[in-house]
Amino acid sequence: MNNINGGSFSLGLNNNFNNSDPFNGGPKPDIIIQELDSEKIKFILTNTELSVANALRRLMIAEVPTIAIDMVEIELNTSVLADEFIAHRLGLIPLDSMEAEKIKYTRECNCSQYCPNCSVELTLHAKCVQDGQSLEVCSRDLQSSDPRVSPVLKDDNDKGILIAKLRKGQELKVKCVAKKGVAKEHAKWSPCAAVAFEYDPHNRLRHTHYWIEEDEKKEWPPGPNANQEPPMTDDEPFDYNATPNKFYFTVE
Amino acid sequence: MASFHTVQRETLFKNPSSTSFGVPALQKITAPHIESFNALFASKGGILQTAINDLQATYVYDNPEGTGTVIFDPEFIIQCRERLITYQGRTEVRLNWKINDETPVSETKVVGNIPIMVKSVRCNISDFYPKDLICHHEEAEEMGGYFIINGIEKIIRLLLVPRRNYVMGIVRPSFQKRGKDYTQYATSIRCARPDQTTQTVNVHYLKDGNCMFKFSWRRQEYMIPVMLILKALVDVSDKTIFDHLVQNETSNTFLTDRVELLLRSTKTRNLIDREDYLKVLGEKFRIVFNSLRSFSDAKIGDFLLDRIVLVHLKSNQEKYDLLIFIIRKLYAIVAGECSPENPDSPANQEILLSGHLYGMLIKEKLQEYLYNLRDEFSKHFRHSKKNSAMDITDPNYVTRTLNRMKHETVGQKITHFLATGNLVSISGMDLLQATGYTIVAEKLNFYRYISHFRCVHRGSFFTEMKTTTIRKLLPEAWGFICPVHTPDGAPCGLLNHLSSSCQVITSPTNTSKLSRILFTIGVLDLSHSGKLSKNQKIVHVLLDGRVVGICLPDVALSIANQLRVWKIHGNNDIPKQLEIGYVPLSNGGLFSGLYLFTSPARMMRPVKYLATGGTDLIGSFEQVYMNIACLDEDIIPGVTTHREISPTNVLSILANLTPFSDHNQSPRNMYQCQMAKQTMGTPSTALTYRTDSKLYRLQTGQTPIVRPEIHNKYGLDSFLNGTNAIVAVLSYTGYDMEDAMIINRQSHHRGFAYGLIYKSEVVNLSEKTFKFKSNITRHFFLGDDVGDEIRTILDSDGLPFIGARLTEGDPFYAFYDDTKGVTRVKKYKGPEIAYVDQVRLLGDDYGESEAQKAHIKLRIPRPSIIGDKFSSRHGQKGVLSQLWPQYDMPFTESGMQPDIIINPHAFPSRMTIGMFVESLAGKAGALHGIAQDATPFRFNEENAAMDYFGKQLLSAGYNYHGNEPMYSGITGEEFHADIYIGVVFYQRLRHMVSDKWQVRSTGPVHNLTLQPIGGRIRQGGVRFGEMERDSLLAHGMSFCLQDRLMNCSDYSQCLICQKCGSIFSPISLHHQIQNRKRTKHHVRCCLCDSSDYIVHIKIPFSFKYLATELMCMGVKMMLEAKP
Secondary structure (H helix, E strand, C coil), X not given: XXXXXXXXECCCCCXXXXXXXXXXXXXXXXXXXXXXXXXXXXXXXXXXXXXXXXHHHHXXXXXXXXXXXXXXXXXXXXXXXXXXXXXXXXXXXXXXXXXXXXXXXXXXXXXXXXXXXXXXXXXXXXXXXXCCCCEEEEHHHCEECCCCCCECCCCCCCCCCEEEEECCCCEEEEEEEEEEECCCCCHHHCCCCCEEEEECCCCCCCCCECCCCCCXXXXXCCCCCHHHCXXXXXXXXXXXXXXXXXXXXXXX | CCCCCHHHXXXXXXXXXXXXXXXXXXXXXXXXXXXXXXXXXXXXXXXHHHHHHHCCCEEECCEEEEEEEEEEEECCHHHHHHHCCCCEEEEEEEEEECCCCCCCXXXXXXXXXXXXXXXXXXXXXXXXXXXXXXXXXXXXXCCCCCEEECCEEEEECEEEEECECCCEEEECHHHHHHCCCEEEEEEEEEEECCCXXXXXXXXXXXXXXXXXXXXXXXXXXXXXXXXXXXXXXXXXXXXXXXXXXXXXXCXXXXXXXXXXXXXXXXXXXXXXXXXXXXXXXXXXXXXXXXXXXXXXXHXXXXXXXXXXXXCCCCCHHHHHHHHHHHHHHHHHHHHCCCCCCCCCCHHHEEEECHXXXXXXXXXXXXXXXXXXXXXXXXXXXXXXXXXXXXCCXXXXXXXXXXXXXXXXXXXXXXXXXXXXXXXXXXXHHHCCCCCCCEEECCCCCHHHHHHHHHEEECCXXXXXXXXXXXXXXXXXXXXXXXXXXXXXXCCCCCEEEECCCCEECCCCCCCHHHHHHHHHCCCECHHHHXXXXXXXXXXXXXECCXXXXXXXXXXXXXXXXXXXXXXXXXXXXXXXXXXXXXXXXXXXXXXXXXXXXXXXXXXXXXXXXXXXXXXXXXXXXXXXXXXXXXXXXXXXXXXXXXXXXXXXXXXXXHHHCCCCHHHECHXXXXXXXXXXXXXXXXXXXXXXXXXXXXXXXECXXXXXXXXXXHHHHCCHHHCCCEEEEEEEECCCCCCCCCCEEEEEHHHHXXXXXXXXXXXXXXXXXXXXXXXXXXXCCEECCCCCCCCHHHHCCECCCCCECCCCEECCCCEEEEEEECCCCEEEEEECCCCCCEEEEEEEEECCCCCCCCCCEEEEEEEEEECCCCCCEEEECCCCEEEEEEXXXXXXXXXXXXXXXXXXXXXXXXXXXXXXXXXXXXXXXXXXXXXXXXXXXCCCCCCCCCCCHHHHHHHHHHHCCCCCCCEECEECXXXXXXXXXXXXXXXXXXXXXXXXXXXXXXXXXXXXXXXXCCCECCCCCCCCCCCCCXXXXXXXXXXXXXXXXXXXXXXXXXXXXXXXXXXXXXXXXXXXXXXXXXXXXXXXXXXXXXXXXXXXXXXXXXXXXXXXXXXXXXXXXXXXXXXXXXX
16 A cells, blocks of 8 residues: 555554454554644554444544633623623634643542643733724633643734624623533534545445436546545455455544 | 625625615615605605695684694604603694684694604604614614604504505495395495595495495495485486496496486485585485584585595596496496406505505594594583683683693504504594504514515404405415415415515606696597497596596507506606506406506506516506516517516515525425524624514524525625524434434534523613602612622622623612612522623603613523424424434544434425525535525526536535435444435524423412413413323223322312212311310211211312302202212
8 A cells, every 4th residue: 555644553542452453363453644734634544343443533523632711701891792602712712732631630630620730721801992993802812821722823923713803992801711621521622623534435345325317427426535446347246245444534 | 696795795894884775675675664654744745734734624613723734853763762762753733723704823732742763754864874873873774664662663564455546346245234125236446535544435236226325434334325426416417427327338228227227216306406415415414424503514415525425536527427437337247247356356455554554543633633622612612601701702712721731642642553553543544453553573583574564464354254265365466465475374365475576656646747648649538428439339547546538449458558658768757656457348357447547555566578678667457467478488479568577576585585495395485484584593783772672693693605696685694594504314313203303412512503582671660669750769779788798799789780690589680769778689580591781771751860760681592402493494494302422423424524414204295305406505505615596496497406506516526416425423334325415504493492391390279279370481280181181091090090180189188978968068166176176076067967977088179169169050069978
């Protein structure tokens, strides 16, 4: 297989995996990373069961802990937006969660409500003083108490996500408490936007049945991973014992 | 090409114009209301002025009085809405009087405040543009058309009424019950005076060939032989009447026979000339009209002719000519030569406009006011015989007396009309109903709001009719009344909506030139009728209900065509609002004639005139006789003269907003019109300044990707009404059965369909003290007796802090009561958590006294929860059944997971193909980043919508049909079938479980029956009725039934005498109670006079109650009690 972008990695799930596939003693699961940048990773997972691949997908969506704003104390809000609406917007702002492992879950922490061990405080204070022009309050304006946990920004010019717009005289002063959590509980803790997952791009296993009115080739354009496997030939025999073992992932 | 117009909208928003409206189409929605209101005050020939000129001078003995001009002077509106008061203007009336023949004296009196229509000429913001409107805290595109009564926006509803000045033939069996010899045949004409008041008169056909003229005066009906009126109108001989009626149809023996009978019928009265006839009329109606004794009979007869007979015409000759025409038409209907009109057909209807109704009301109230003045004065005169202090000749006397009288009642009565919609009127104003004239312009969402202004009601009289013929959709309604937009259920077909292109004519036009022109192009004077050759068919020419002349049928056709060409080109000053209805001669069709209408209140709509390409405004009457093609391919050369501008013109604004409605089954489009009006959306752009008692708002609204053209035309992007959702059509988890739908929990976390409710609470301190204004005893502040605990929750003025979170039982507001010297804290009662959004103190009009009212606006968050109702724009409503986790939701190969899953079974029987097309279009639009045009009737069989959007999908690398292979989120396995997934615009409806859930274990009971009370608000129970009981019995669960319904709820004990079997006769004998011990022997049966047979039994309390009730009716109930 062509490695487009780097070598193969073993899955670090547990020790068994390092040596061999625990289920049938076959070759160990493999990941081939095809593309990788700050926003997207594309990889192929091979030599494993469908259930493991799907579990990986589900974990990536729901159970990777990240840090997000969980509590908002509103000191002053004279903007046109309601308090709870601003709080909701703040909650959905992605924070840099590289250090999530070093922060405790609040429920596992000894403190009564929250403490520096299990939370990060961010403050926001903005007031519009300009006449006739509205002030855009963005996620860059959030001041974090911990420099390691701050809103995700593309570069120095990126103002971040728009939180609210203020008119002259309007003021917004809030204190936010960011906590560690998983997306199972609330979507704001989700580390990824979507996980693309595909196996068997040519429907060799006949798990699905394409709806065709006239011509399959005309109505069904090839999928994104179709070039990774040889297309079906018309006289190819159907192997009903085959199981999927090559999974194409794209995580954003 | 559809577009989002994002940049234009932003510039409009940032720099509101001070010279023009951003969305001019919105202003047109309310045009019928505002223009008709403005017509009241038009500088030349305003309706109100005409009405006042028409007011009868009233006489007190010999003192005539008349009235003069009305002057208005309104205040600023936004205050009214926020302060919950009425937007009204001071109204002055100039009273003129003269005593005997002295010079007239006049005086100006204020007759109270009259509510003013917003954005009318008398309104302060009538000439404001968005910039000024925003400065005054109004909606940027405020369109007015309503009144503000106590802070509530009220609209006078448009009503369908019979077309004015048009003679309608009616066949109604109930007419036979009017009296002896009456038949089912009659003609009816609703005559309108220049001041828009009307008087309907009927002419009935009697079995003996005679005709009776019927009218109603002050809700009483009167009949007069028609000959009396004919002869009283003009001095004519019987011969002339015969000639006029028969014209040249001398061989029509049916007609000549009837006319002979008619002429003979008055011979018995021995009356000779016109004066005699007038006297007879006057004599009979002297009492009815409550006339003064000094009036002669002839004068009263004249009054009758002037005020009641065919009031749209001025001269008696004109009235005579029309009456002849009416009789002629009546005979034709009786003879079966022509068919009667259908009074339910929009061709024979017009609209009672709000301004016109308002003017009628003002006129009537002013008339009443004058009568009241008269009565006051006559009372004075009566008393003066004893009281010599009165001196009529004293110039100050009238002024003095006037000053002592009440004048403000006129304004009060009109405000009352708008507030309640009840019409209190002596004359009945020629209308069928007394209630239901006004409606509240609910701002539930903007769609509902705008459709209030376009709705036309048939009249509440018809709602109780058992027959359904009036509710039918008639072909004559095409283009004027929307066939789709009517509610289902009780008001179906009675409450309709104007089509989007339909206009209502609001002002009268001068027709004097038109009638002159008619004679130059072939219309003959009436005197020609006898000169034509025998049995030559002729047609009458009527202009606004006036017989102009006659002409030959083929000439009539050319006149009609000539007029139409001139009208379209604006030649010869032919008004655009002219309606040219040429009814050709036919065998059994409608009575032929050339009927021309220019009057206001008619429905008209633009169509394209094919010959010149110009736009022709056509009316509902003439449309029936025209050849209008819908599409280009429908044009038949030589026949078709007109073409629709657009096939969507027949739909109302709301019906037009359903995307691809031409692909749907028709009832689904009706449901969508209903549901669009129940959607949580954006009710207003000036939400901060609204004080409505309840407002729904969708926090995360989006503009639809798939939108009809009209969406942009009406600027509906300012009033978002839903969310674009990724919708997968599949059966998954079983939670999508029976119209339930699954929503992605993580989408919900991200704010999908998050809504809120604004609720208003008005605190009125003075109301609770005294009815009449006395000293203020209650004040908004916290006294010294209030602890710190409350001070942290309430501000020192006793009102809550803005942004405070309230749960049930929290202190809400407090006031200090002088009389008791304590601070009273009121608690928040709602069961839901609320946030204080705004607090306003409301003072009085002058700002002098202490504020006694406060308005607290609460914000109740309503995230979508299980049980809330959603719908797409295709009448596909569903209930949220489960917030399913994202990781369990199915996903496509690109990782897309649906926001909503609906069941495929929702489609086969409902046939909402439009929803599939919307899904395809939405998906393609989202992929390519374009807005999709969803105007109905844009696609056809050759150029199919599916193909158009399928190709767009293919080019984006997706399946042509919108299907995608999907994987189960739970197992990761690919589904066997590929799934139809796309983007559909979803609306969140206002029906939410939070408002509907009802649960009770024990709670309040009715104190007479001891049964649980009903009603959700009172913590009542849900009835377990007979059918529920039967089902338990059928299950063999009678023990359970007894346990639940008797032992655990309705259990009661009582004593019974086994001997007489009564449960009431055992009476406890108190004097026998000794040593605080009471055994059963101390209870005696008062009937058997013994204590031996008394035992305790257990019975349901309701049974005891039944026995008591029966006893009250004298029914004895005996029970057999055995151990």
